[in-house]
Amino acid sequence: MASSAPGRRVVVLLMEGSVLFDVGTATTVFGSVEAPIVSARPRLGYALELAAAGGRPVRTSMGVEVAPTADLRAVEGADLVVVGGAVPDVVGGQHEALEALSAAHARGARVMSICTGAFALAHAGLLDGRRATTHWGYCGRLAEEFPEVDVDPDVLYVDDGDVLTSAGLAAGMDLCLHVVRGDFGADAATAVARWNVVAPHRDGGQAQFIAAPVPVDAGDSLAPTRAWALEHLDEPLDVELLARHAHMSPRTFARRFVAETGESPKRWLTAQRIHHARRLLETTDLPIETVATRSGFGSAAALRTHFHRATSTRPTTYRRTFRAA
The missing domain is CATH 1.10.10.60 (Homeodomain-like)
Structure with missing residues (x-):
């Protein structure tokens, strides 16, 4: 893994059925500008890897394959592990990835989910007794399948310290910016938001549903x-x-x-x-x-x-x- 400041090693955990949008969101915020295709976006201090079981490409929910940059050994050195949305029906059977996720948290890494990535955290036992959220369309299912989880369907994201969860799609960007804000400050988060043409700050407690957005x-x-x-x-x-x-x-x-x-x-x-x-x-x-x-x-x-x-x-x-x- 590329060198970075302590606490800045980020691994996006790729799973079969991952949501491509969520993988792109995390990569856009935490990815390195020293990538082969150089972007002029703001420079942060993160080093990013995309990790998958066996280092094999995974098929996303849209049918598009994504090639990882590393196998699950990368998770062992991560300070933050990000799990994007994934098809809930296929998450529970991916034991190798779930074990790596659980071990990373036990070692002290922060873990974060976007959208239905919360199901991966739940299967790994990381949400028991915690408040968490996911896409509003799956909150009922998450609460039913994992009754030990305090599912909040009315927020954009939940920061529970070492475990963070967000609602769907755009809320994943909000949570990523929240992490940047905590790591590098408000100005850094605003610069990233400006580059990505999104709102610089939406409070995590804001409702998922807006009655009249326009x-x-x-x-x-x-x-x-x-x-x-x-x-x-x-x-x-x-x-x-x-x-x-x-x-x-x-x-x-x-x-x-x-x-x-x-x-x-x-x-x-x-x-x-x-x-x-x-x-x-x-x-x-x-x-x-x-x-x-x-x-x-x-x-x-x-x-x-x-x-x-x-x-x-x-x-x-x-x-x-x-x-x-």
């Missing part, structure tokens, strides 16, 4: 109000103020906001403020109180409360850990 009348979109809010995060913002900017009643605004974004205005604002606070902690030496003020939390105490709820760490610890990394 307004009937594009002129009625709340995007201008969201953009305005991002420029005024350091000011007191609430539903009433945002609704006034959008020239709507608060009730209509809140209903339209959820329909358009999949989350409430309050939750969206908090997520954007956390994102801004992370960037300030990563790129400046501003005192925590100043970071709290500039990100709209008002006080260091409020920032610590919301930051810990979102990241499971304190602002000072996050800054120290990020600078060390």
Whole structure:
């Protein structure tokens, strides 16, 4: 495997019936720009391998074969193992791959699934007693076949520390960017998102279903109000103020906001403020109180409360850990 910084060795585990889209998503985010076909996308510090049992090509769910770059021995040295979606009916019988996945986790590697890749994690025994998600169309089946798993059908992704799961397709990109954000910071994740022309940040708790992803009348979109809010995060913002900017009643605004974004205005604002606070902690030496003020939390105490709820760490610890990394 190519050399990389500690903690940055990524292996995409290929299985028979893998979803090609998910393999491509992980490769696009974590792949090396030193590949034979060089891309101008942002340079991160990951070293990527595609691993399969016996080093043999696998047939994807679309019938297209994908050739791995390594056999399952690559999984033994991985810091992060990514399992894309796969046909659930054929996952359970691929014992060699599942054993490699389980052993990697037992050794201390993070494991991550996209879409129905959650079935591989479940068959490997890695989701028992944990909260997890998968594509909304398979949440019922996952819960029925694996009753020890706390299946959440209403979120884009779940970060449970060493085990991460996401909903289908585009949510896999959201989770990949979430991992990049944790490894290299908000600016790196934003750069990758910009290159791939996707939203730089969607909170994991956002709903899988959005009632009206594209307004009937594009002129009625709340995007201008969201953009305005991002420029005024350091000011007191609430539903009433945002609704006034959008020239709507608060009730209509809140209903339209959820329909358009999949989350409430309050939750969206908090997520954007956390994102801004992370960037300030990563790129400046501003005192925590100043970071709290500039990100709209008002006080260091409020920032610590919301930051810990979102990241499971304190602002000072996050800054120290990020600078060390």
